Amino acid sequence: MAINWYPGHMHKAQKEIKEIMSDIDLIIEVLDARIPYSSENPMIASIRRDKPCIKLLNKSDLADEAITALWIEHFKSTKNTDAIAVNAKKTDAMQKLIKLCQELVPNKGSEGKPIRALIAGIPNVGKSTTINALAQRTIAKTGNEPAVTKSQQKINIGHNITLFDTPGMLWPKIENENSGYRLAVTGAIKETAFELDDIATYAGDYLLEAYPDVIQSRYEIEELAPNGYEFLEQVGKRRGCLRSGGRVEINKAAKILLTELREMVLGPISMETPEMCIAEQVEVDRI
Ligand code: G4P
Known part of the structure; x- marks a missing residue:
């Protein structure tokens, strides 16, 4: 839907x-x-x-x-x-x-x-x-x-x-783009304006910052990439999502990461902290 x-x-x-x-x-x-x-x-x-x-x-x-x-x-x-x-x-x-x-x-x-x-x-x-x-x-x-x-x-x-x-349908925090991404990462909103690759890149960036040990051990990566997109490439390589010529199929890697995140394969993960959200809200209110 x-x-x-x-x-x-x-x-x-x-x-x-x-x-x-x-x-x-x-x-x-x-x-x-x-x-x-x-x-x-x-x-x-x-x-x-x-x-x-x-x-x-x-x-x-x-x-x-x-x-x-x-x-x-x-x-x-x-x-x-x-x-x-x-x-x-x-x-x-x-x-x-x-x-x-x-x-x-x-x-x-x-x-x-x-x-x-x-x-x-x-x-x-x-x-x-x-x-x-x-x-x-x-x-x-x-x-x-x-x-x-x-x-x-x-x-x-x-x-x-x-x-x-409640009678009507309630909407989430749609004025904050970060919230949109996090709602999409958790699967709370299934169809969004965001591309799957972008949602997974957002998740990758966050996991690198908040849960590096978890993703390092799950995907058996010796040295984690510096950003979400390159991390997705690492996941794709580990999981054999490769096109001819050795290029990573990012879309497949994105699906793997998001599925494993949503289905708790990575263990319990929270996508936001109060501190993070207070700072974001200040920014939203300022604009
Ligand atoms: P809604 O009325 O707010 O729209 O949500 P709903 O209760 O339909 O729940 C949405 C999905 O979240 C359902 O999964 C439901 O089983 C799951 N869920 C609800 N509470 C919990 C919880 O505390 N923990 C976990 N892990 N899951 C929860 P679904 O796959 O859409 O449906 P179903 O096949 O489980 O019925």
């Missing part, structure tokens, strides 16, 4: 969420733990005001534990915000989330006053998996197609908590 974020859809989603915001006690924003900044929806921050928000760092099984800990600390330092790392495919992880909802809205959740929690997330972060895990049943998926009107879903998940699934 090609995903495009058009101003019309964005406006509609914003309007729909604004309309239900006054009924909401708490927001659960599902993020991809590998890219907690890039997988945020920028509108949530502006319309939630001081409402409590849980940043749910999902897919934490794919992310670097030490970096996830930094993100949790970062989010917890923001007003009325808490954060936990989960793997939504494991239902037991949801107990932590339920407990956190109860702590953040202490005056509700008992004696017939249910906690009303809005669950939000850009496509592919695992929002549906989270909802199903919380509800302990399969709930029909909503909202991941921009042109289709979906009605608001209210889901009773027990524990005196009602989940409100």
Whole structure:
């Protein structure tokens, strides 16, 4: 599915969420733990005001534990915000989330006053998996197609908590090109304006900086190249992606690197740190 974020859809989603915001006690924003900044929806921050928000760092099984800990600390330092790392495919992880909802809205959740929690997330972060895990049943998926009107879903998940699934489709940080690349690297957005080779080169540049030991040992490269593109050439050579004359088929090498990165063959990898993203945001705000 090609995903495009058009101003019309964005406006509609914003309007729909604004309309239900006054009924909401708490927001659960599902993020991809590998890219907690890039997988945020920028509108949530502006319309939630001081409402409590849980940043749910999902897919934490794919992310670097030490970096996830930094993100949790970062989010917890923001007003009325808490954060936990989960793997939504494991239902037991949801107990932590339920407990956190109860702590953040202490005056509700008992004696017939249910906690009303809005669950939000850009496509592919695992929002549906989270909802199903919380509800302990399969709930029909909503909202991941921009042109289709979906009605608001209210889901009773027990524990005196009602989940409100966000109606429209939420968009990621599209104003930051680096975020676009990282969303593409993790597979969060499948069809993008970027070429596969460019996405893999971006990943290569980052891995050289952040995880040199991991890639050195995985691809058995004695001396790592100085940049992502040349690193891809090294991967291609190691894996026999060669044309006649010995030239490397970069596209094949790009596919190998991205597949191995996404499928955890390289182990848990995070694609961004709070420090990196704070610096990028300063730059985005300046432009
Ligand atoms: P969405 O509603 O936010 O669009 O996402 P959805 O729940 O459909 O999840 C997107 C993909 O991410 C699914 O994989 C899902 O299984 C996977 N996923 C969700 N949570 C986790 C997690 O905590 N860890 C890992 N490793 N994967 C997670 P898929 O391949 O698209 O579908 P499926 O074949 O697994 O059903």
